[in-house]
Amino acid sequence: MPTFARTHVQPDHITDLTAGFLTREVAPGVFVLTNGNYQSLFFTTGEGVVLVDAPEPLVRFIEPAVADVTDEPITTLVYSHGHSDHIGGAHLVGSGDLEIIAEKSTAEFVESKQDPRRPVPTWTFETDQTIRKGFRTFQLIREGFHSAEGDVVVYLPDEKVMVAIDLIGPGWVPLHAFDITENMYRYLGAFDRLLAYDFDAFISGHTADVARRYDVEITEEYTFDVYETVKRIHGELNFEELLAEDRDNEQAGIKKIIDVTTERATEELKSRWLDGPMKGVELWTESHSLAMVLYVRWTD
């Protein structure tokens, strides 16, 4: 049984988005920008602002938000991954000599898309990097929990800030099929890998809220409850019996195994999490069960 604090309330929950966007300083000179749905991170270095991601719906707020807190121009943009919803505003950022950093496989993906909204990176890397720029140190950690082309986690060790896009949404269970992960194996392992770092603020890429360690931990607990539940229910099924019902149509039997496991797991998980600390169970838990059935039966 999961154990969680039902009374948990995010202490810095944001509700005032009357200006259309919000900027919040999570550490000195380190800012989260949100429109209530998407998030970017930017920080000063003394030698120009580094920006992580440029979601199209957020991009018109980026320059004013930066100018509001510093005289430094935006000189560097880091792509967390190649998906258009998080970097589709990149063509509108900075002046022509913007440095764009991405992992090599993400850069190759972006280059192949030939999408004018997503400029080709100017600097790529293949192994984890520690970068010093001005007075700031930040790490670029290669991951793969979400995008098949790779994800980059940005970590500021001195400020205890981590940016890991599309793993969790604070206050919510993950979006459809675990945030549409393209690698369930890497997704399951990402929680422990990231929690091994010392961070206070966790920038998830979505919602108006800054996540904390609790949000990563409770989402890990939920995710592994889905995994264990699906694995047990799938293991208890009488395959002979289910397949025998459609002896002339083997694929109908396989579909039945998927459907029955998904349905039973969803019902059981809802009984535990529907009144829990995260919203969205009625929306997404069925998709989580289905995604996990496919993983458990064919990959695990």
Ligand SMILES: [Zn+2]
């Ligand atoms: Zn994505």
